[in-house]
Structures are given as structure tokens and as C-alpha cells.
Amino acid sequence: MNILVLLRMVADVVEELEIAADGKSLALESLRMILSESDGHALEEALLLKERYGGQVTVVALDAPEVDDVLFASLAKGADRATKVTGAETGLTSRGMAHIFSQVIATAASLKPADLILTGTQAIDDLDGLVAPLVAHFLRLPFVPIVVQVAVEKSGSMATVVKEYPGGVRGEFEVRLPAVLGIQAAEKPPRYVPVAKVRAAAKAHKIECLPVPSQLEPLFVEVLQMMKPEVAGHAEMLEGPAEKIAGKVCEILAARGLV
Amino acid sequence: MAGNIWVLAEQWRGQVSELTYEVLALGSEVATALGLKLQVVLLGHKVKSLADTLGKADSVLYVDHPALEEPTAETQSSALAQLVKELQPQSVLIPLTNITLGVGTLVSAQLQLPGINFCRDLRVVDGRLQAHCVLYGGKMEVLVTALREPAILGISPGARPAEKGRVAQAPAVEEVTVTLPEAPPVRFKKYIEPEAGGVDITKQDVLVAVGRGIQGQDNMTLAEELAQALGGAVCGSRPVIDQGWLPLARQVGKSGLTVKPKLYLAAGISGAPEHVEGMKNADLIIAVNTDPQAPIFNLAHYGIAGDVLEILPVLTQEVRKTILKKAG
Numbered sequence: 327m328n329i330l331v332l333l334r335m336v337a338d339v340v341e342e343l344e345i346a347a348d349g350k351s352l353a354l355e356s357l358r359m360i361l362s363e364s365d366g367h368a369l370e371e372a373l374l375l376k377e378r379y380g381g382q383v384t385v386v387a388l389d390a391p392e393v394d395d396v397l398f399a400s401l402a403k404g405a406d407r408a409t410k411v412t413g414a415e416t417g418l419t420s421r422g423m424a425h426i427f428s429q430v431i432a433t434a435a436s437l438k439p440a441d442l443i444l445t446g447t448q449a450i451d452d453l454d455g456l457v458a459p460l461v462a463h464f465l466r467l468p469f470v471p472i473v474v475q476v477a478v479e480k481s482g483s484m485a486t487v488v489k490e491y492p493g494g495v496r497g498e499f500e501v502r503l504p505a506v507l508g509i510q511a512a513e514k515p516p517r518y519v520p521v522a523k524v525r526a527a528a529k530a531h532k533i534e535c536l537p538v539p540s541q542l543e544p545l546f547v548e549v550l551q552m553m554k555p556e557v558a559g560h561a562e563m564l565e566g567p568a569e570k571i572a573g574k575v576c577e578i579l580a581a582r583g584l585v
Numbered sequence: 586m587a588g589n590i591w592v593l594a595e596q597w598r599g600q601v602s603e604l605t606y607e608v609l610a611l612g613s614e615v616a617t618a619l620g621l622k623l624q625v626v627l628l629g630h631k632v633k634s635l636a637d638t639l640g641k642a643d644s645v646l647y648v649d650h651p652a653l654e655e656p657t658a659e660t661q662s663s664a665l666a667q668l669v670k671e672l673q674p675q676s677v678l679i680p681l682t683n684i685t686l687g688v689g690t691l692v693s694a695q696l697q698l699p700g701i702n703f704c705r706d707l708r709v710v711d712g713r714l715q716a717h718c719v720l721y722g723g724k725m726e727v728l729v730t731a732l733r734e735p736a737i738l739g740i741s742p743g744a745r746p747a748e749k750g751r752v753a754q755a756p757a758v759e760e761v762t763v764t765l766p767e768a769p770p771v772r773f774k775k776y777i778e779p780e781a782g783g784v785d786i787t788k789q790d791v792l793v794a795v796g797r798g799i800q801g802q803d804n805m806t807l808a809e810e811l812a813q814a815l816g817g818a819v820c821g822s823r824p825v826i827d828q829g830w831l832p833l834a835r836q837v838g839k840s841g842l843t844v845k846p847k848l849y850l851a852a853g854i855s856g857a858p859e860h861v862e863g864m865k866n867a868d869l870i871i872a873v874n875t876d877p878q879a880p881i882f883n884l885a886h887y888g889i890a891g892d893v894l895e896i897l898p899v900l901t902q903e904v905r906k907t908i909l910k911k912a913g
Contacts, residue, residue, distance in 0.1 A: 337721060339721050339722045339724050339855070340876065342878065343721060343724050343725055345725075350727075352725070363824075367827070421694075421700070447686070448686070450720060450721050450722050451720050451721060452702055452703075453701065453702055453703065453718060453720060453727065453729065454699070454700055454701060454702070455689075455690040455693060455694065455700045455702065456686070456687060456690045456702070458687070459658060459687040459690040459691045459694070460690060460694055462691075463690075463691055463694040463695060464694070468659065468770035468771050469658060469659065469687065469691075469771070470657075470658070470771055471658055471686045471687040472683050472686055472840070486774070488777065489683075490683055490840045491597070491683050491684060491776075491840075492682060492683050492684065492839065492840065492841075493779070493841075493842060493843075494779035494833055494834055494836065494840075494841060494842060495776055495777070495778060495779060496776070496777040497655070497773060497774075497775070497776050497777070498773075498774040498775050498776075498777060499657070499771055499772060499773055499774060500771070500772045500774055501770060501771045501772075502770040502771075505770070505771075508686075508687065510840070511823075511826075511827045512827075514829070515827060515828045515829055545732060546693070546697075546698065546699035546700070546731065546732055546733065547699045547700075547701055547729050547730070547731055547732060547736075548729065548730050548731075548732055549727050549728070549729050550715065550727075550728045550729065550730055551727065551728040552725060552726070552727045552728075553725070553726050553727075553728075554724075554725065554726070555719070555723065555724070555725070555726050555880065555883065556726070557883045558883070559883065559884075560882060560883055560888075561870075561872060561882045561883075561884075561885035561886060561887050561888030562886065562887050562888070563877075563882070563887075563888045563889070563890060564887055564888065564889050565890075568891070568895055568896055568899040568900075569899055569903070571889055571891070571896065571899075571900075572896070572899045572900040572902070572903035572904075573903055575871060575887070575889075575900055575903070576900075576903050576904060576906075576907040578869075578871070578887060579815075579848065579904070579907075580907060580911075582847070582848075582868075582869060584790075584791065584815070584847060584848050584869075585815065585904055585907050585908055585911070
């Protein structure tokens with residue numbers, strides 16, 4: 327089984343986010359970039375499938391700050407190959423990224439045809455579309471979103487996938503392969519890999535670089551303004567040492583008959 | 586001629602979702618501002634009677650097809666794209682939940698149209714639609730406009746109160762047809778219901794909810810002890826469930842359950858929109874988070890900018906003391 331995992335870097339929202347001088351985007355210099363959380367789950371699901379059925383996992387990412395670390399970490403976790411698409415402009419939209427991913431998958435001779443293409447079901451900055459259905463559309467492949475479980479039939483031509491619905495309900499679907507799956511969560515938490523193993527992977531492996539395709543997706547939306555959220559209300563903040571705060575919380579709870 | 590404003594009705598298992606009514610309320614405002622009609626698109630099989638609940642719209646376009654009995658993103662998007670191409674609405678508003686996720690993106694891609702996600706509000710400025718969208722887990726917002734029409738707009742929960750989208754009268758219904766593949770590459774097989782038994786968090790008066798800030802499974806006892814002292818139960822946000830620290834039945838939010846307890850103590854939860862969707866109506870929300878800018882503080886009644894690992898044990902002690910004192 328040949329599995330491609332599409333990885334993208336997003337702003338780490340634990341850090342303070344700053345707006346760029348254009349007033350329409352994030353200030354890149356202030357950002358710490360991390361792997362999009364559900365892409366980390368997509369990688370884990372791919373590695374679990376490889377362990378179960380054999381085959382090869384290739385991770386593909388667009389060039390971005392910190393992306394080499396993420397690709398080497400993927401190799402250290404068990405991915406077989408890592409590919410980086412270089413030369414894309416910064417600030418690409420999800421639609422632009424999906425278009426580049428699709429063209430690279432369709433044209434790069436170094437990438438074997440995939441049975442499964444996995445990526446995160448949604449990212450925190452998917453303003454103009456979701457990458458998984460866009461890639462599925464561009465490559466004319468079937469697509470299932472919000473996937474939390476994958477089982478591949480012996481023939482390798484079909485998979486049974488489990489998708490999440492609201493209220494804890496899940497739905498089982500049969501999907502013809504090759505297909506694109508938007509992974510919400512892997513069947514196990516993403517594995518941890520120590521820094522020493524990542525360093526070893528960086529010495530043992532090379533990241534393959536591919537140029538960004540020349541044909542780009544046009545822009546369909548225009549950001550007029552970026553702003554910090556307008557706050558309709560804000561919590562009354564309780565301050566002081568932990569004991570004082572705890573006392574105040576108990577007063578609030580007692581007043582409402584909750585203790 | 587400008588088309589109508591469309592809302593895709595999100596129907597699942599014989600019911601129209603709450604979010605559909607929120608989106609109808611928003612769509613109605615937009616249609617009025619633009620001087621256009623509001624139409625609902627209802628896709629399904631043998632669900633025509635649901636149209637009676639969609640009277641906020643001027644009319645309903647109903648598609649009945651066996652392939653739409655259990656919604657998949659592919660069949661829904663294929664049906665909707667055919668209608669958009671044929672009838673040319675001005676904009677299409679789609680509720681953004683796990684039932685319809687991916688539909689808007691596919692329609693926009695199939696028809697080479699703008700797609701805009703995470704819309705919390707829509708405004709008409711100089712006759713053009715502007716979308717107000719929430720990104721980065723609720724930490725940034727953007728004002729966006731589509732560069733061509735129709736735009737396919739994914740609407741997040743909370744845009745308008747659902748009750749504003751409900752009216753008593755039934756709308757006019759027009760049946761329309763689409764062509765869908767007989768052997769689609771994605772086929773629904775069955776539903777898997779959540780495991781019964783254990784604690785039902787939707788019936789608890791007190792919930793101690795844990796998020797990523799709890800840092801590790803070993804620290805879950807801190808939340809359990811506080812919940813026990815308060816006579817409540819522990820629930821969690823998505824990352825905690827994905828880590829396997831709590832079972833799926835304890836998840837609050839978009840993929841999990843919606844709760845409305847008397848007390849919701851959010852411990853180490855940032856307040857991403859997907860989580861807020863499931864707990865925003867709690868009577869009293871107290872939040873603890875190390876990040877004073879965390880969006881959860883915009884919703885909570887009381888906030889504590891601190892480490893849950895430090896605050897929870899002290900609070901548990903204080904709750905126990907208070908209860909003992911009260912007992913005399």
C-alpha cells in the first residue's frame with residue numbers, strides 16, 4: 327500500500343499573534359509555525375496502516391519555516407520518504423496549497439501513485455476551502471471527511487472508513503481506492519519521537535525537493551481586513567494567590583447553591 | 586438578474602439541525618438587505634415534510650433522491666452544484682458542521698466559485714456581501730469578500746439565535762431533480778451509536794472540563810477529585826479525547842455532545858469555536874487558562890489566568906472545606 331500524507335504548517339496559536347503592516351495578514355516574523363494538528367493525526371494513521379498492511383508512507387509538505395524539522399520528525403516516526411515543494415509564495419490560501427499538492431502528486435515522477443492520500447480534515451486557517459476535498463476534486467478521487475478509522479480490504483481496491491457525526495455518533499462508509507481522506511483523529515494518539523531520533527533521521531535521510539508547479543490557482547476571495555476578535559463580553563478575572571482565588575470561587579458557587 | 590439567497594438545509598436522521606435555523610435567520614437578513622428572496626435547498630429522500638419547518642424562507646427547493654438518503658459530501662455537493670449552475674443564486678449559505686463539512690468546498694471547486702469558511706456574520710456593504718470569519722481557533726478574525734458570484738459560504742454556529750429562524754408557517758415547496766451516479770465511489774454502510782452506560786454528561790449539573798492544559802493523563806485525577814468534591818463529572822475537549830485520556834462519550838463540542846450544566850469549569854481549555862459550540866449555554870462558566878488572551882475568557886463569567894495544575898488541587902481543598910463548614 328502506498329500512502330501519501332499531505333502536511334501543512336500553521337501558526338502556533340499558543341503564541342501571541344500579530345497582524346502584519348498590510349492589516350490583512352499575520353506578521354510572519356512574529357509567528358512560530360507548527361504542524362497542523364489534524365495533519366499530525368493523518369501521519370499517525372498512515373503509519374498505523376503501514377504497520378498493519380505494509381507498504382510505504384511518503385510525506386509531502388510545502389516549504390515553510392520549521393518544515394524541515396517536521397519532515398525529519400516524520401521520517402523518525404516511520405515515514406519512508408519526505409518531499410518538500412519549494413518556491414511557493416508565502417501566504418498561500420488553502421485552495422492555492424491544495425492546487426499545488428494536486429499538481430505535484432499528478433506530475434512528479436518521483437511520487438508513486440498513491441492508494442490513499444491522507445491529510446488533516448481541517449486546519450485553523452482554512453478560510454477559502456478545505457485541503458482534502460480540494461485535492462480530491464483536482465485529482466478526481468473519492469473523498470471522505472472527519473475520518474477516525476480506516477481498514478483496507480485484502481484486494482486493496484476498497485476501504486471501510488469511519489466518519490464522525492455530531493453527538494458521538496459515527497458512520498461507516500465504504501470507499502473505492504485510491505481516495506483522499508480528511509483525518510480528524512488517528513486510531514491512537516500521535517507517537518512521540520525523541521529529539522535524538524529526529525537528529526539521527528536528519529543524518530540518515532534526505533528531504534527530496536520538488537519545484538512548485540508553474541500553473542497556480544487564481545484567487546477567489548479577498549481579505550479586506552484582519553483584526554483581533556471584538557469582545558462582546560469578558561470574564562471577570564479572579565486574581566491573587568491560588569488560595570484567595572479558590573476562596574472567591576467557593577463564594578460564587580455558594581451564592582448559587584452549587585456547594 | 587441577481588439570483589436569490591440560498592440556504593442549504595442540514596437534515597440528518599429525519600431532523601433539521603439547529604444550525605440550519607441560525608443560518609436561515611442570517612440569510613433572511615442578507616436577503617432583505619439585498620432586496621432578494623430567501624430560498625432553502627432541502628436534499629434528501631422521503632423528507633419532504635421537513636420543508637414545513639423551513640417557513641423563514643420564501644420557498645423551498647426540494648430534491649428527493651435515494652442517493653441522498655444518508656448524506657455524503659460527494660452526493661450532496663454534486664446535487665447542490667447542479668442546482669447552483671442551473672439556477673444561479675446570488676450566494677449559498679451552508680451550515681458548517683460534521684454533517685455537511687466538505688460540501689461547500691466541493692461545490693466551490695466544481696463550479697470554480699469562491700468558497701469562504703468559518704463565517705460568523707455577513708454584512709451588505711455598498712450592495713456587496715462581506716463575510717466576517719473567525720480563524721486561528723478564535724484568536725483572529727478577518728473581513729472577506731468574494732471576487733465573483735455566487736459565493737459558497739460556510740456558516741459557523743452562533744451567527745444568529747436559532748429561534749429567529751423558526752416561523753410557524755410552511756413555505757411553498759418546489760420539487761426539482763438532479764442526476765446522481767448510481768454507483769457512487771463512497772457508500773454509506775451503517776451508523777455506530779455511542780456506547781451506552783457510564784456517565785451521561787448531558788444530564789450533569791456540574792462539569793469539570795479538561796483541555797490540553799491538563800498536560801498528561803496522570804493529572805486527570807486533579808479534575809476527577811474536583812468533580813467528585815462538587816458532585817459532578819469530568820468531560821473534555823477534543824485533544825483530551827484524542828489522547829485517550831477520556832472516552833468519546835465525555836467529549837464536549839462539535840463532534841461530541843452539547844451540554845448545559847449549572848456549572849462548567851473549563852480547566853486548560855483555550856475556547857476554540859468547535860468546543861464553545863457544545864458548552865456556550867452553560868449557566869455559569871468559570872475558566873482557568875495560563876493564556877490571559879485565550880478566547881474562553883471572552884465567554885466565561887469568571888476567569889483565572891493560571892496553571893490548572895496549581896489551581897485545581899487548591900480549589901478542591903477549598904470546596905471540601907466549604908462543604909464541611911456548611912454541614913456544620
